[in-house]
Amino acid sequence: MYPPFKALMVQGTTSDAGKSVLVAGLCRVLARKGINVAPFKPQNMALNSAVTRDGGEIGRAQAVQAAACNIEPTVHMNPVLLKPNSDTGAQVILQGKALTNMEATGYHDYKRIAMDTVIDSFERLVDEFDSIMIEGAGSPAEINLRANDIANMGFAEKADVPVIIVADIDRGGVFAHLYGTLELLSQSEQDRVIGFVINRFRGDIALLQSGLDWLEEKTGKPVIGVLPYLHGFDLEAEDAIDNQQQLSEQAKLVIKVPVFTRISNHTDFDVLRQHPDIDLQYIGKGQSLSGADVIILPGSKSTRSDLAYLRSQGWDKEIAKHLRFGGKVLGICGGFQMLGKEVNDPLGIEGEPGTTPGLGYLDTVTTMTTHKKLTKVKGQLNLLGKQATVSGYEIHAGESTIEGQQPILLEGGQMDGSVSDCGQLFGTYLHGVFDDAQALSLLCEWMGAENIATVDHHANQERAINRIADAIEEHLKLDLLWPELGNQ
Structure with missing residues (x-):
């Protein structure tokens, strides 16, 4: 031995x-x-x-x-x-x-x-x-x-x-x-x-x-x-969602994240959960998204199935009302795919073959393929006429055709993400998009909170x-x- x-x-x-x-x-x-x-x-x-x-x-x-x-x-x-x-x-x-x-x-x-x-x-x-x-x-x-x-x-x-x-x-x-x-x-x-x-x-x-x-x-x-x-x-949870927070007296942002049945990489939100100026709430079955400043759709291992689950909870209607009242919505990976026009899975990569209409807010169409993209990336985030360094990683089977403004320029010259013409919606394939302090600051400004505390996720880890x-x-x-x- x-x-x-x-x-x-x-x-x-x-x-x-x-x-x-x-x-x-x-x-x-x-x-x-x-x-x-x-x-x-x-x-x-x-x-x-x-x-x-x-x-x-x-x-x-x-x-x-x-x-x-x-x-x-x-x-x-x-x-x-x-x-x-x-x-x-x-x-x-x-x-x-x-x-x-x-x-x-x-x-x-x-x-x-x-x-x-x-x-x-x-x-x-x-x-x-x-x-x-x-x-x-x-x-x-x-x-x-x-x-x-x-x-x-x-x-x-x-x-x-x-x-x-x-x-x-x-x-x-x-x-x-x-x-x-x-x-x-x-x-x-x-x-x-x-x-x-x-x-x-x-x-x-x-x-x-x-x-x-x-x-x-x-x-x-x-x-x-x-x-x-x-x-x-x-310290990052392996799988279970961690709800502990250390809030200041008055949160500057209320962010709600719907918990999908196959939610993936919810560690994306650890830096937000740890932030003293942010009240991050995970919303489960039967709960409401109302009252949020920002709604973030997380990643999913089964995008079409979780899109159906989102609708079964009435969250699609709450998202529409939230946008109508001027709120912001952000989607990461599977959540980004859901914000587009449709999600196609002709080969049944993530479940039964078929096509599911997306929420229709971003001008994107996603098709699931046998090739899974796995890459660590760095780049530049462009929002509100400002720039910030951003880093993260991509893990997804879907390939998306994207029309309109793409806010992230990657080191290799490729573009990522999408921003709606109205400026209320933002989507990206980058997991860990909040981990870089510069990107976190700019994204929080886009979400409606300026001059918030600086949080260094890597130092916290x-x-x-x-x-x-x-x-x-x-x-x-x-x-x-x-x-x-x-x-x-």
Whole structure:
């Protein structure tokens, strides 16, 4: 078995137990010590994805973890990415490239083949880096998913790596979660578990000590540490929508984002959610878009299906009223496509073949193609007679014909986006369009708020990564994991 320093896998008792954040923090701890470290997640299921330097697509959590390592992400850090496009099916992406759409039962059998891809990517990273921090998915104790598993213990056994298990005490039942998870594993799997981490603890650690002693005695495994609940901690969510905000007394902008059934890359809005002058609200089923200064239509993995969902909620009528009263509407990627005249999918790339009328506000027509555009971009945003630097990434299958003014000039000379003649609507394919401080300032001015506070999204991300790394260094017994590091 690999020593924990060379390769260590973090598995969780549940989804959202803290695996992604713990791996990011461990990566930063090692990077601080001068270790050449990389993240790895064998299989990820998420609609939030990132574009890598080698032109592929991986889960956003692995891109954040790569940032924690101070390296650029590559497709081998997340060799299998599943992007759900229905309740029972998903697009399968192997080493950054879309392979096909599969139903859950078919993919369950396909995992035997996918394991070869996973091991290939892992071995490439092992050859290139001194240390690999690995993230599991969900829980290793899902009995119905144990056969052909490539995400948790199936991978750990195949790659022969040690495992630590993390649980979220804030959910309650933490000792049952940890003890029960371990008991549901086979003996060989239990043997490779080298300890536990308890996450998000509030209060006096002395009150927890008897439970820690019981857990260690009952399992024979050490509790490596108890991480405190970090109030206000904010690092990109892997998939779940994060609603926490830190508003000033009076928001200068109220922005509402309808939550589609297949909403993708909602991390686009993290910088708006974190902004003290912006009240960002996610609007769910049965809720109203009224009262917004700005409505933003987000990305979607199934544009035509989510366009139908938008209409079923009556949001199309609310958007029309909002525009009639002088409000602004912005669309990103799938949301941009929805604002056009129509969305065509003759090959059934995102669902049943067919054509769906768009909302008709922008002079664009979109056709889904087998080619998926995956690229990181930089350029210049032109709005209100002003210019600002902008950067982001494109992930989309559709190709759009666009008439009229295009507000973004990319470095290669291509144009992106569309602005309506009335100036109330703006659309772009660029995910991350708000992340650059200059672009954020200009877009907020276009949306109706001038002289707002400056927010540096990348600096906020760095602060969050360093904050979890500081907590790990203070509260985890790292010598139990990496005695070879000594006093480094």
